[in-house]
Amino acid sequence: MTPGTDxxxxxxxxxxxxxxxxRLAGLGLARSMPAHPVVASFLGHLGGAxxxxxxxxxxGRGDAAxxxxxxAAVAIASRGRPTLALGVGMAVAxxxxx
Amino acid sequence: MAQAGGDxxxxxxxxxxxxxxxxxxxxxxxxxxxxxxxxxxxxxxSLSLGTTVGMTAAVFAGAAQFAALTLWQTPLPLVPIWxxxxxxxxxxxxxxxxxxxxxxxxxxxKAIAAMFVMGEGTWAVSIQARxxxxxxxxxxxGSGVLVALVWVASTAFGYLAAPLLGDxxxxxxxxxxVLFFASALTSTWRGSRDLAPWVAAALATRIPASIVAPEWQxxxxxxxxxxxxxxxxxxH
Numbered sequence: 001m002t003p004g005t006d007x008x009x010x011x012x013x014x015x016x017x018x019x020x021x022x023r024l025a026g027l028g029l030a031r032s033m034p035a036h037p038v039v040a041s042f043l044g045h046l047g048g049a050x051x052x053x054x055x056x057x058x059x060g061r062g063d064a065a066x067x068x069x070x071x072a073a074v075a076i077a078s079r080g081r082p083t084l085a086l087g088v089g090m091a092v093a094x095x096x097x098x
Numbered sequence: 099m100a101q102a103g104g105d106x107x108x109x110x111x112x113x114x115x116x117x118x119x120x121x122x123x124x125x126x127x128x129x130x131x132x133x134x135x136x137x138x139x140x141x142x143x144s145l146s147l148g149t150t151v152g153m154t155a156a157v158f159a160g161a162a163q164f165a166a167l168t169l170w171q172t173p174l175p176l177v178p179i180w181x182x183x184x185x186x187x188x189x190x191x192x193x194x195x196x197x198x199x200x201x202x203x204x205x206x207x208k209a210i211a212a213m214f215v216m217g218e219g220t221w222a223v224s225i226q227a228r229x230x231x232x233x234x235x236x237x238x239x240g241s242g243v244l245v246a247l248v249w250v251a252s253t254a255f256g257y258l259a260a261p262l263l264g265d266x267x268x269x270x271x272x273x274x275x276v277l278f279f280a281s282a283l284t285s286t287w288r289g290s291r292d293l294a295p296w297v298a299a300a301l302a303t304r305i306p307a308s309i310v311a312p313e314w315q316x317x318x319x320x321x322x323x324x325x326x327x328x329x330x331x332x333x334h
Contacts, residue, residue, distance in 0.1 A: 026194030
């Protein structure tokens with residue numbers, strides 16, 4: 001069963017408005033006062049924390065090939081090759097799943 | 099923070115646009131892989147082609163779109179989807195804020211319109227061009243438009259090619275999102291000040307589902323991590 005069309009349009013419209021508003025808010029923020037240091041620090045940590053949470057949440061499901069692929073990708077990406085890291089990570093997972 | 103003259107861009111030229119396009123070729127390859135991965139993942143999550151391409155074109159933020167897919171079910175949990183979009187994309191605020199000092203007020207309306215395609219990749223290309231001395235806002239536009247086209251086209255391609263690929267797990271395509279974030283984390287790492295918030299965020303994903311429902315897991319873990327980071331910074 002798929003969600004109703006109204007809900008789908010509403011979900012995407014909301015996502016689009018929120019995302020564009022956040023992008024614009026940065027311009028507005030920089031043009032008005034600098035944010036409170038604690039707020040700036042919180043926002044500065046939010047991006048990395050979201051990414052860590054997404055990775056930890058996915059790897060927590062116990063997929064050994066996924067963990068191995070991630071370790072390989074991190075090793076290569078930390079040497080400044082993010083595109084290669086994606087490819088090698090996928091190849092590692094593909095090999096382990098054969 | 100905007101300065102009159104000085105740091106602000108002076109013009110938008112065709113040369114600048116081409117410079118942005120050329121500087122974004124490696125970025126486009128990564129975007130294409132990610133876009134195709136999103137198309138496959140969206141088909142797996144039972145989205146229609148129209149919904150998939152519509153989301154990609156309207157939202158234009160890969161991480162938030164993947165996050166929304168993990169919540170996609172019937173009935174749609176609208177508020178969790180929106181909050182997750184806000185949480186995942188809150189970082190854009192910092193990126194566009196840092197671009198503002200470069201753009202200045204000269205291209206007010208154009209800058210506001212251009213924010214629609216603002217993402218990490220185009221932001222990074224623009225910052226690098228600025229560091230190299232460019233004063234041409236065309237660099238940003240060239241990069242942003244190229245990435246937008248690649249993103250939408252590769253998403254549609256991934257969606258349509260999904261049945262030919264068979265089980266996307268065979269190629270590790272189901273891992274593109276995790277691999278992308280894990281790779282991005284290596285350049286996001288700012289040293290020891292990130293250690294405590296990252297460990298906290300990772301541990302917080304282990305909170306039992308009886309306390310935090312699965313669709314809130316990532317959001318709660320991220321807020322815990324960012325709070326620990328802000329608390330740590332305030333003490334130092």
